[in-house]
Amino acid sequence: xxxxxxxxxxxxxxxxxxxxxxxxxxxxxxxxxxxxxxxxxxxxxxxxxxxxxxxxxxxxxxxxxxxxxxxxxxxxxxxxxxxxxxxxxxxxxxxxxxxxxxxxxxxxxxxxxxxxxxxxxxxxxxxxxxxxxxxxxxxxxxxxxxxxxxxxxxxxxxxxxxxxxxxxxxxxxxxxxxxxxxxxxxxxxxxxxxxxxxxxxxxxxxxxxxxx
Amino acid sequence: xxxxxxxxxxxxxxxxxxxxxxxxxxxxxxxxxxxxxxxxxxxxxxxxxxxxxxxxxxxxxxxxxxxxxxxxxxxxxxxxxxxxxxxxxxxxxxxxxxxxxxxxxxxxxxxxxxxxxxxxxxxxxxxxxxxxxxxxxxxxxxxxxxxxxxxxxxxxxxxxxxxxxxxxxxxxxxxxxxxxxxxxxxxxxxxxxxxxxxxxxxxxxxxxxxxx
DNA sequence: ACAATAGTGTCTCTCAGACATTATCAA
DNA sequence: TTGATAATGTCTGAGAGACACTATTGT
Numbered sequence: 178x179x180x181x182x183x184x185x186x187x188x189x190x191x192x193x194x195x196x197x198x199x200x201x202x203x204x205x206x207x208x209x210x211x212x213x214x215x216x217x218x219x220x221x222x223x224x225x226x227x228x229x230x231x232x233x234x235x236x237x238x239x240x241x242x243x244x245x246x247x248x249x250x251x252x253x254x255x256x257x258x259x260x261x262x263x264x265x266x267x268x269x270x271x272x273x274x275x276x277x278x279x280x281x282x283x284x285x286x287x288x289x290x291x292x293x294x295x296x297x298x299x300x301x302x303x304x305x306x307x308x309x310x311x312x313x314x315x316x317x318x319x320x321x322x323x324x325x326x327x328x329x330x331x332x333x334x335x336x337x338x339x340x341x342x343x344x345x346x347x348x349x350x351x352x353x354x355x356x357x358x359x360x361x362x363x364x365x366x367x368x369x370x371x372x373x374x375x376x377x378x379x380x381x382x383x384x385x386x387x388x389x
Numbered sequence: 390x391x392x393x394x395x396x397x398x399x400x401x402x403x404x405x406x407x408x409x410x411x412x413x414x415x416x417x418x419x420x421x422x423x424x425x426x427x428x429x430x431x432x433x434x435x436x437x438x439x440x441x442x443x444x445x446x447x448x449x450x451x452x453x454x455x456x457x458x459x460x461x462x463x464x465x466x467x468x469x470x471x472x473x474x475x476x477x478x479x480x481x482x483x484x485x486x487x488x489x490x491x492x493x494x495x496x497x498x499x500x501x502x503x504x505x506x507x508x509x510x511x512x513x514x515x516x517x518x519x520x521x522x523x524x525x526x527x528x529x530x531x532x533x534x535x536x537x538x539x540x541x542x543x544x545x546x547x548x549x550x551x552x553x554x555x556x557x558x559x560x561x562x563x564x565x566x567x568x569x570x571x572x573x574x575x576x577x578x579x580x581x582x583x584x585x586x587x588x589x590x591x592x593x594x595x596x597x598x599x600x601x
Numbered sequence: 602a603c604a605a606t607a608g609t610g611t612c613t614c615t616c617a618g619a620c621a622t623t624a625t626c627a628a
Numbered sequence: 629t630t631g632a633t634a635a636t637g638t639c640t641g642a643g644a645g646a647c648a649c650t651a652t653t654g655t
Contacts, residue, residue: 548607549607549608550606550607566606566607566608567608567609567610570607570608570609587605587606588604588605588606589604589605589606589607590605590606590607590608591606591607592606592607592608593607593608
């Protein structure tokens, strides 16, 4: 088959092409805080990322990078935006497609080569990574305003208090118990069980209702 | 300066890289409808687009493509998402960054080499262009739910009826006069003038208030 | 006078936000 | 009994949506 040629008679690969990378903000919920995964231990200063391989989907590159670099089985990478400043990477002309992946804490390995940092303290990172974290949190915030737990940060069974703590971490604000309860009550259902062994009236356990 | 080498000792350009294109849904408002610019005359079936040049910003590539291909002076390209299916373009491995640019009708040349088609009828386009139009309209819709005229589709002076028609075209629904009026009244101010020569009570003219 | 459009008053419903009260556990 | 937390009742105000009425023009 004849290769494609443009109006100047050139083929696609006669033109210079950029390297394309993916960088991912992996967010999780720990200690009542929303945290982001940074690659490496200690004073980690960057998000996990990699270059796109030939013929690879962006989402597969994201999963590969967080599996290889931080040992995390990724879930559903969400594309955020492309960073395209020509001089943003001194290694050359590199476009970076920023992604978000939300992973519940129970799926993170305990000994991984990564660092969890609260999103509120994720500053001073390399390249545009501060901004990626900010955009990722904004995206998550918008999603959690519209649904109870769209990104599965909560366990299978939970108390409304647990769910509220997730929402407070995502929103970055405190919420009143009673209002929150009424807001979510139609989207959850009781399991019948109660959580025992804690101080105070034992809370009911809930699960998420299947979406209509 | 030594070129960057990765852990395998290779330089960035030892790896295959994709071509990167931009494709843009240019939206405008004509005849009480939201319309999209298709490249070419007659049975035009694709959005304007081009390949990214070396060292070029994506937004500049967008402006260049709609200037060269349809003679339109672009405004503020908005990135939507990357289409990355490896086999989406039979010319080779091509990533396409979909964009949106909103251009008021008065800025479109009357004799341009382009076709205006209502967004509701923009189907059967090449590549992923149907979906780009859909995403572009969704994006615009979300913006117009939050502000009076964030993308400057309306003239400097306008009647509330004019503004309502823009909102109805964007939202794809009809809106009641009185409710719409109350919704926007704090974001516009009267110019003092009225529109004359029309049937019925002459409507007041408004302009957009400067944002607080 | 009549048709057509602009502009306003008002009612209802829903929902967020806040306060107060009752219920039920551990220590 | 006391302290802590769960769960519910109720009030208020803001805003969306719908209906009805008045106002002002051209024909």
